[in-house]
Amino acid sequence: MSEDRLPLLRRITRKEHAAIAFTLDGAPCEGRAGDTLLSAILSRSDSLRRTEFSGEPRAGFCQMGACQDCWVMTETGERLRACTTPLQPGMRIVTMTGKAA
Amino acid sequence: MSTRPQPLVVGAGPAGIRAAEALVAGGLRPLVVDEAPACGGQIYRQRLVPDGRSTRDLYGSEVGKADRLHAAFAAFEGKIDYWPQALLWNLRDGVADIVVAGATRRVSYDGLVLATGATDRVLPVPGWTLPGVFTLGGSQVALKAQGCAIGSRVVFAGSGPLLYLVAWQYMKAGVEVAAVLDAAPASAKLHLIKALPLDPGIVLRGTRFVAELRLRGVAIRTGIEGLRFEGEGRVSGVAWREGGRERRLACDGVGYGLALRSETQLADLAGCAFRFDERDRAWLPLRDAAGRSSVAGVYLAGDGAGIAGADAAERAGERVALALLEDRGLAFDKARAAGLEAELARIARLRDALEAAFPFPAHWAAAIDDATTLCRCEEVTAGTVREAASRFDIGEINRLKAVSRVGMGRCQGRMCAAASAEVLAAATGKPIEAAGRLRAQAPVKPIPLALQLAAEPAKLPEAAE
Ligand code: FES
Numbered sequence: 001m002s003e004d005r006l007p008l009l010r011r012i013t014r015k016e017h018a019a020i021a022f023t024l025d026g027a028p029c030e031g032r033a034g035d036t037l038l039s040a041i042l043s044r045s046d047s048l049r050r051t052e053f054s055g056e057p058r059a060g061f062c063q064m065g066a067c068q069d070c071w072v073m074t075e076t077g078e079r080l081r082a083c084t085t086p087l088q089p090g091m092r093i094v095t096m097t098g099k100a101a
Numbered sequence: 102m103s104t105r106p107q108p109l110v111v112g113a114g115p116a117g118i119r120a121a122e123a124l125v126a127g128g129l130r131p132l133v134v135d136e137a138p139a140c141g142g143q144i145y146r147q148r149l150v151p152d153g154r155s156t157r158d159l160y161g162s163e164v165g166k167a168d169r170l171h172a173a174f175a176a177f178e179g180k181i182d183y184w185p186q187a188l189l190w191n192l193r194d195g196v197a198d199i200v201v202a203g204a205t206r207r208v209s210y211d212g213l214v215l216a217t218g219a220t221d222r223v224l225p226v227p228g229w230t231l232p233g234v235f236t237l238g239g240s241q242v243a244l245k246a247q248g249c250a251i252g253s254r255v256v257f258a259g260s261g262p263l264l265y266l267v268a269w270q271y272m273k274a275g276v277e278v279a280a281v282l283d284a285a286p287a288s289a290k291l292h293l294i295k296a297l298p299l300d301p302g303i304v305l306r307g308t309r310f311v312a313e314l315r316l317r318g319v320a321i322r323t324g325i326e327g328l329r330f331e332g333e334g335r336v337s338g339v340a341w342r343e344g345g346r347e348r349r350l351a352c353d354g355v356g357y358g359l360a361l362r363s364e365t366q367l368a369d370l371a372g373c374a375f376r377f378d379e380r381d382r383a384w385l386p387l388r389d390a391a392g393r394s395s396v397a398g399v400y401l402a403g404d405g406a407g408i409a410g411a412d413a414a415e416r417a418g419e420r421v422a423l424a425l426l427e428d429r430g431l432a433f434d435k436a437r438a439a440g441l442e443a444e445l446a447r448i449a450r451l452r453d454a455l456e457a458a459f460p461f462p463a464h465w466a467a468a469i470d471d472a473t474t475l476c477r478c479e480e481v482t483a484g485t486v487r488e489a490a491s492r493f494d495i496g497e498i499n500r501l502k503a504v505s506r507v508g509m510g511r512c513q514g515r516m517c518a519a520a521s522a523e524v525l526a527a528a529t530g531k532p533i534e535a536a537g538r539l540r541a542q543a544p545v546k547p548i549p550l551a552l553q554l555a556a557e558p559a560k561l562p563e564a565a566e
Contacts, residue, residue, distance in 0.1 A: 008233050008335065008354070012274055013152040013248030034150035039247040046335050047232045053480040057334055059232030061477070061516065063239035064143055065136055066220040066364075068511035068547060069477055081547075083242075084136070084186075086149060 008042040008059055022091040023075075031087040038063065038070050038082035041095065048072050048082055048095050107132050107182070108212035108425060109197060111189050111367060114142020115166075115411045116216035116403025116418035118174050123422030124214075125180045127431050132182040132208065134189050134199055140174040141167065142218055142403075143238060144411045152248050159245055161270070162306055166411070190544035192370040195398075200548050212398050212425045215367050215386075216418055217405030221358035223259075224465050224520050225473050225483065228330030233354050237263045240356030241270065250276045252354020256339045258282040258328055261360030261459045262307060268319065268356075269310040278319045279352045282341055284359065284462040286324035296454035299447060303455075322348075327468070330355055359461055362519055364405045366541035371399045377534035380456050381408050382463065383519065384538035390442050392421035393428075400425055413448040416441045463533075466523035475524065476517040478510020486521060487528050496529045497537045498522055511547050514539040 017032040024041060031040030038060050041048060047057035048070050060070035063083045070082040075092040108124055110117050113135035124131045139147040145160065145167040160167040177183070187201035197208045221236035228234065235243065235251050237259060243249045244267075254277045257268040268281045297304045314321060327342035331349075340349045368386035369375070374395035375384045388394050388401045400421035403414035420441040426433040469475070471484025489495060489505040498521055501507055507521050508514030514521070522536035529535075 006353075009243060009247075009249040009251060010253055010276075011249055012244070012276075013154060014150070017150065017152070034148065034152060034247070036149070036247060039243070039249050043249065051480055056230065057232050058230065058477075059335075060235070061230075061239060062220055062236050063242040064220060065546070066512065067236075067477065067516045069516075071511070071547075079549075083239075086138070 005046045007044050008046045009039060011043055020087050020089050022087060022089065022093060024093050025096050035087040036083055037072065037080060037085045037087050037091070037093070040087040041072070041082060041093065045095065050096075105429075106195070106209040106211040108214065109134070109208065109210035110214040110216065111135075112142065112216035112218055112403065112405065113137065113140040113174065113183075113185070114216060114218050114403060114414065115145065115170060116218075116405075116414035116421075117142070117214065118170050119415045119418035120214045120216060120400075120402055120422040121177060121181055122173055123419045124425065125177060127422065127426040127433060129212075129426070129429075129431075130181060131214075132184065132210070133177075134184045134187040134201070136186065136188055138185050140185075141171060142411075142414075143220075143242070145170055146242065146246050147171065148246055148248075154248070162302075163411070166415075170415070188544075188546055188548060189367065190546060190548050192367055192543075193372075198543070205548070212400070212429065213371060214400045214402060214418070214421055214425065215371070215394075215405060216403045216414070217364040217367055219361040219363050219404035219408060220515060221263075222360050222362035222461070222519050223358060223516060224462070224523065225469055225475050225517075226328045226330065226357075226465075227470055227473050228332065228336065229357065230474050230477055231330055231332050231336045232334065233332070233336035234330050235354070235356055237261070237267050237356045237358035238361075240354075241267050244270060244274055250274065250354070251356060252352065253277060254279050254352050255354040255356065256280050256282065256350060256352040257356045258284075258325070258339065258341075259358045259360075260284040260461060261358060262303075262455060263358060263360070264459075265307060265310045265314070268314060271356075272314060272317055272319060278314070278317075279350050280320040280322060280339070281314060282325045282328065282339065283321065283323045284325060284328075284465070285458070285460050289460055290458050292454050292457035296451055296458065299451040299454065303451070326465075328465075330357075360456075360459060361404060361408045362515075363407060364515075365538075366513065366545040368394065368399070368401060368406070369541035370543060370545065372396050373399060373401070375538060378407060380453065382461060382523075382533055384534070390445070391424040391438065392417055393424055398425075398428065409445075409448055409452055413445055413452075416444050416448075420445065463523060466520065467527035469520075469524060475520055476507040476510060476514075478512050478516075479506040481505055481507045483524055486524055490525055490528045496525060496531055496535055498525060498539055499537065501525060502539065508539050513542065513545065
């Protein structure tokens with residue numbers, strides 16, 4: 001599960017910025033004002049999704065909207081590109097979806 | 102003001118900003134569309150919120166250029182139309198489809214400036230899809246725009262000026278840089294002597310980065326081969342060969358890239374003719390010295406038209422705007438146009454020297470292991486590509502796509518097309534240009550399905566108000 005894995009990203013700035021609450025794989029989570037969805041998730045966890053074919057974990061690559069490797073799902077099935085989507089309060093994100101997603 | 106539709110500028114990086122500025126000065130009111138929430142492009146990208154760092158902290162020696170560009174853009178207030186966070190996803194004959202604020206809008210334009218920029222060029226190596234491996238550009242975005250490091254002990258690998266710049270920026274930010282692994286042999290850097298008279302600042306800055314990295318004990322290895330990233334579920338180390346010896350380092354983050362590649366999809370949709378560029382090893386849209394494409398009214402500027410860097414992008418952006426003004430029969434400064442072209446020619450010579458100093462390791466393509474993923478989206482391996490190439494006697498990349506799915510995924514080949522062409526060329530023994538280029542398709546990037554469907558009927562409102 002996401003909470004017992006070390007995060008991929010390490011915050012250097014904005015550590016004391018206002019907290020933004022969201023849900024990650026069903027668990028309450030906090031990002032910081034100014035976060036993209038990618039930064040918020042990877043400051044807590046170490047992957048964004050699993051691939052459709054092999055099911056291997058992915059965590060983005062280009063961070064500039066080009067590689068399309070960072071798409072995550074909301075609980076309602078909407079797809080969001082994490083690196084270009086600002087974190088919004090109350091987002092409910094699922095990263096544990098496997099091949100079936 | 103004329104009653105003709107407004108010019109459309111795609112991209113608000115250095116090229117797009119200077120293009121818009123010259124169009125405004127020439128009496129036009131352009132529409133500027135950009136995917137980012139704020140202007141600056143990738144190189145002068147701005148943070149989403151202030152974070153206690155100054156712009157000098159963010160842009161270093163380039164702070165003056167960044168500040169001037171951001172200020173120039175702020176001064177457009179009321180003089181241009183600006184759609185940030187907007188994706189131009191389709192183009193044909195003076196009409197563009199743009200997703201903005203949750204809806205797709207159809208816009209008529211008269212004069213199109215494509216300033217679409219670039220992303221990292223990569224060749225696949227084992228482990229390049231592991232979480233924790235990012236492009237060099239992505240590593241820089243994390244640090245600059247988000248104030249996050251990609252790890253606590255980081256390795257930077259590949260080639261190109263960005264390799265040393267990003268490593269230095271991480272070191273300055275207090276992150277442990279375990280090593281810089283340069284694909285180029287140490288002797289390649291001798292070519293910087295040719296670059297010195299063309300732009301002493303750039304060469305001296307690079308030299309300083311290397312000296313400071315060494316001083317702080319960062320290992321800098323050159324001429325590396327057999328690069329691979331290791332780890333279970335996330336990256337935990339890097340391995341490579343050097344002078345025939347195997348080497349290995351533990352790390353929890355990797356920045357990787359082999360210089361840059363141009364974003365040319367929109368030029369393709371606009372119908373521009375392409376030519377093969379030896380230096381960039383890529384098919385690029387044809388343009389004259391002013392930046393006119395092969396299609397009347399379509400202009401190309403910045404790294405999206407061929408890699409030349411941010412300083413060239415500013416000049417090319419202004420130059421194409423002058424060409425657009427001229428082609429619309431408006432007054433423009435001829436002497437200024439000639440001066441910009443002379444500067445662009447000087448920078449082109451500089452790029453030749455830099456390319457020799459940071460050469461692309463084309464020979465890596467033949468060495469990519471068959472089991473290595475080549476296409477990240479569709480998870481096609483290098484072996485599958487080679488097998489398809491030999492079984493169906495394929496030497497061209499669009500045919501390869503049809504039989505192997507390589508380049509068919511969501512990124513439209515942005516991350517794999519250059520590598521596929523290299524692998525194909527290595528497998529067939531033909532020159533790289535024979536592999537051709539992937540044809541672009543609308544939408545050039547994924548857009549929400551609901552919007553896509555809404556856009557299908559031809560009954561959308563004309564948005565060129
Ligand atoms: S990380 Fe590449 S598109 Fe988001």
